[in-house]
Amino acid sequence: MTTTASTAGSPFEYAPAPESRAVVDIASSYGLFIDGEFTPASDSGSFKTVNPATEEVLAEVAEATEEDVDRAVRAARRAQEKVWGPMPGRERAKYLFRIARLLAERSREFAVLETLDNGKPIRESRDVDVPTAAAHFFYYAGWADKLEHAGYGPDPRPHGVAAQVIPWNFPLLMLAWKIAPALATGNTVVLKPAETTPLTALLFADLLRQAELPPGVVNIVTGARATGSALVNHPDVDKIAFTGSTPVGKRIAQEIAGTRKHATLELGGKAANIVFDDAPIDQAIEGIVNGIFFNQGQVCCAGSRLLVQETIAEELVDRLKARLSTLRVGDPMDKNTDVGAINSPQQLARITELTDAGTAEGATRWSPDCELPSSGYWFAPTLFTGVSAAHRIAREEIFGPVLSVLTFRTPAEAVAKANNTPYGLSAGIWTEKGSRILWMADQLRAGVVWSNTFNRFDPTSPFGGYKESGYGREGGRHGLAPYLIEGSTY
Amino acid sequence: MARTTKATASTPRTAPERLGVRKTYKLYVGGKFPRSESGRTYEVTDTKGRFLANVAQGSRKDAREAVVAARAAQAKWAGATAYNRGQVLYRVAEMLEGRREQFVAEVVAGEGLTARQAELAVSEAIDRWVWYAGWTDKVAQVAGSANPVAGPYFNLSSPEPTGVVVCLAPQRSSLLGLVSTIVPPLVTGNAVIVVASEQRPIPAVTLSEVLATSDVPGGVVNVLTGFTKELAPPLASHLDVNALDLAGAVGAEGVVWGELEAAAADSVKRVLRPAVGRRGDDAEPDWTEAPRPQRILAFTETKTVWHPKGV
Numbered sequence: 001m002t003t004t005a006s007t008a009g010s011p012f013e014y015a016p017a018p019e020s021r022a023v024v025d026i027a028s029s030y031g032l033f034i035d036g037e038f039t040p041a042s043d044s045g046s047f048k049t050v051n052p053a054t055e056e057v058l059a060e061v062a063e064a065t066e067e068d069v070d071r072a073v074r075a076a077r078r079a080q081e082k083v084w085g086p087m088p089g090r091e092r093a094k095y096l097f098r099i100a101r102l103l104a105e106r107s108r109e110f111a112v113l114e115t116l117d118n119g120k121p122i123r124e125s126r127d128v129d130v131p132t133a134a135a136h137f138f139y140y141a142g143w144a145d146k147l148e149h150a151g152y153g154p155d156p157r158p159h160g161v162a163a164q165v166i167p168w169n170f171p172l173l174m175l176a177w178k179i180a181p182a183l184a185t186g187n188t189v190v191l192k193p194a195e196t197t198p199l200t201a202l203l204f205a206d207l208l209r210q211a212e213l214p215p216g217v218v219n220i221v222t223g224a225r226a227t228g229s230a231l232v233n234h235p236d237v238d239k240i241a242f243t244g245s246t247p248v249g250k251r252i253a254q255e256i257a258g259t260r261k262h263a264t265l266e267l268g269g270k271a272a273n274i275v276f277d278d279a280p281i282d283q284a285i286e287g288i289v290n291g292i293f294f295n296q297g298q299v300c301c302a303g304s305r306l307l308v309q310e311t312i313a314e315e316l317v318d319r320l321k322a323r324l325s326t327l328r329v330g331d332p333m334d335k336n337t338d339v340g341a342i343n344s345p346q347q348l349a350r351i352t353e354l355t356d357a358g359t360a361e362g363a364t365r366w367s368p369d370c371e372l373p374s375s376g377y378w379f380a381p382t383l384f385t386g387v388s389a390a391h392r393i394a395r396e397e398i399f400g401p402v403l404s405v406l407t408f409r410t411p412a413e414a415v416a417k418a419n420n421t422p423y424g425l426s427a428g429i430w431t432e433k434g435s436r437i438l439w440m441a442d443q444l445r446a447g448v449v450w451s452n453t454f455n456r457f458d459p460t461s462p463f464g465g466y467k468e469s470g471y472g473r474e475g476g477r478h479g480l481a482p483y484l485i486e487g488s489t490y
Numbered sequence: 491m492a493r494t495t496k497a498t499a500s501t502p503r504t505a506p507e508r509l510g511v512r513k514t515y516k517l518y519v520g521g522k523f524p525r526s527e528s529g530r531t532y533e534v535t536d537t538k539g540r541f542l543a544n545v546a547q548g549s550r551k552d553a554r555e556a557v558v559a560a561r562a563a564q565a566k567w568a569g570a571t572a573y574n575r576g577q578v579l580y581r582v583a584e585m586l587e588g589r590r591e592q593f594v595a596e597v598v599a600g601e602g603l604t605a606r607q608a609e610l611a612v613s614e615a616i617d618r619w620v621w622y623a624g625w626t627d628k629v630a631q632v633a634g635s636a637n638p639v640a641g642p643y644f645n646l647s648s649p650e651p652t653g654v655v656v657c658l659a660p661q662r663s664s665l666l667g668l669v670s671t672i673v674p675p676l677v678t679g680n681a682v683i684v685v686a687s688e689q690r691p692i693p694a695v696t697l698s699e700v701l702a703t704s705d706v707p708g709g710v711v712n713v714l715t716g717f718t719k720e721l722a723p724p725l726a727s728h729l730d731v732n733a734l735d736l737a738g739a740v741g742a743e744g745v746v747w748g749e750l751e752a753a754a755a756d757s758v759k760r761v762l763r764p765a766v767g768r769r770g771d772d773a774e775p776d777w778t779e780a781p782r783p784q785r786i787l788a789f790t791e792t793k794t795v796w797h798p799k800g801v
Contacts, residue, residue: 135640151632246758253755258748260766265758422757424791441795451797458639462647466791467732468758473792476637478647489762489788 036215264472424466521708563709
């Protein structure tokens with residue numbers, strides 16, 4: 001497969017710079033990781049995981065049944081009560097530091113595997129996903145022996161067994177976001193990775209054995225919706241952490257209503273990226289591109305609604321189109337690639353459906369001239385202008401490389417349009433005027449507000465949504481609260 | 491407003507020295523005292539079954555109007571300075587102090603406490619109001635943080651009010667429990683709709699009168715009296731309500747808190763569940779225990795703002 005740059009005729013031609021896949025061994029089949037051992041599913045069921053850039057089958061992965069989930073929860077319970085809960089915080093800390101170091105040590109292996117299984121550019125998995133995952137373990141390791149100083153009471157107690165269900169867009173990073181604070185606070189974990197991207201979680205299980213983490217402290221059950229449902233509804237689970245779509249989050253909240261299970265939900269978003277006429281335009285263009293085309297737009301906090309002040313809208317859109325024309329779409333393993341493959345055919349169909357609705361509803365569609373590979377799941381970076389707030393592309397989460405452009409005249413109108421959504425995960429503000437930034441940040445109903453930047457993440461910084469984008473926070477001191485009985489308020 | 495406890499079974503044979511003036515109890519919505527649009531009232535008695543008053547029986551429509559009033563008032567209340575909110579809330583405590591005796595009489599009648607016990611409960615309720623008033627300008631310092639991210643960025647997290655909060659007031663503790671549920675969300679700038687204790691609503695009605703003449707803007711607190719099983723479901727499923735405090739679901743006739751929580755899931759509402767009792771059952775907490783800021787934080791969102799640093 002070749003990198004399909006849209007820079008035909010440009011003086012800037014790139015030679016292919018493929019990363020080698022030799023650094024990672026992919027087994028032909030993987031079992032479930034329960035109580036420190038890999039085991040097959042109780043009914044020998046399995047499913048395939050494919051490389052979305054080529055449709056090549058990478059491995060067969062065991063599909064956990066209700067019985068397997070039960071076994072994993074029981075292993076987690078035993079480990080929590082006998083080993084991990086009673087262990088002094090400073091010892092737990094050392095395990096987490098070990099994990100952080102091993103992740104950094106094996107970062108290339110993880111990055112390559114992530115790109116093969118997910119379709120994201122190697123540049124992103126190498127420079128963002130894996131280092132940030134390691135940084136999360138490093139950050140929360142330091143909390144494990146300082147919990148009494150975190151502000152959640154003098155005797156912070158874990159819930160017990162945490163059930164964690166994570167999505168396919170940042171498989172390893174989401175695993176780190178979930179597992180690191182759970183272990184630091186003395187909980188044990190049963191984690192279900194997404195069915196399309198299970199491989200880095202299974203490699204992580206191997207890393208845990210290398211770190212000699214006691215058996216049962218972390219269990220990984222692969223599978224699809226039925227496995228996730230069995231895990232969330234298991235009666236002996238104390239705490240649920242879910243990242244994924246708003247409809248599934250609502251279903252989980254309904255299912256655990258009336259029980260004593262606590263939950264944190266990180267759900268969808270439809271972020272407004274607001275650009276004023278005095279914005280630093282070059283930085284804003286880069287921020288917009290990063291905001292919506294990072295990870296093919298498959299990001300819950302992606303800046304999918306661009307709100308531009310009317311006076312500069314035309315100029316900004318022209319410059320944005322010029323910039324999009326330089327994006328290199330294609331082989332995710334090429335180090336020069338900016339935009340990789342869409343994670344699955346289902347996701348591609350969803351993006352296609354919504355963008356077709358955009359055209360049908362009267363918005364103007366534009367994509368740079370680029371040739372997409374013939375196999376794999378691909379969607380060209382797409383821009384819609386003439387979008388109104390009523391259009392589906394302005395209201396529904398697309399979760400793909402699709403940007404809708406709307407305009408506004410006054411700051412108050414920008415706020416009203418930005419907040420006019422049931423979501424409230426993130427927002428962006430671009431202006432040189434500091435007082436306006438602070439005023440806007442106050443007005444926006446979003447958990448994360450990026451001003452003159454976008455899509456920044458850090459383990460010390462809380463992340464999470466308002467309204468239907470979910471509840472609870474991950475990252476930072478705030479990320480400890482949901483894992484401690486005294487801190488949990490939901 | 492005193493207890494109207496004279497037996498009504500027989501008409502007095504001689505004219506009384508003075509005939510008591512009986513009062514009509516109404517709802518408190520948007521700073522006004524409307525009757526229920528349904529026109530209904532229900533009878534409230536003391537713990538010995540003697541008639542106390544006819545109280546407005548709020549309807550689903552009254553509940554929806556309360557949401558409209560709360561939403562209209564919320565932004566301005568949240569936009570007030572923390573110092574100002576603290577002053578306004580403290581002023582309410584001052585006014586409660588002025589009505590101590592009335593509240594004591596109402597708590598005696600409604601909860602069946604001795605005068606001494608009722609005095610303690612009322613004092614604690616007033617002191618608790620003062621305690622929460624003092625949190626308005628401290629909660630951001632305690633619950634917020636400057637985050638040392640690995641890069642040249644200013645990065646700050648602060649708690650913000652979640653919006654419109656519905657409190658089911660505790661069924662047993664009619665004043666102390668009421669204050670302990672409605673003030674925490676007010677601290678950060680939420681607007682509150684409270685469904686008063688079904689059998690013991692009178693302190694909540696009197697509190698409405700205090701609020702109406704206080705500096706708390708109309709709509710910031712809305713008090714509904716009526717049947718919890720009728721008022722709670724439309725509020726739990728209302729798309730413009732952000733959070734739910736289910737304290738008063740315990741002991742409310744015909745109410746299952748899990749059903750309310752399930753209804754709330756449809757709009758991803760924040761839900762504060764009833765407390766767990768000593769035997770692991772759902773329980774109304776012992777409100778005399780020292781309060782903690784967690785009840786404030788349950789109705790906040792953490793907002794994190796990033797900005798590059800550079801020259």
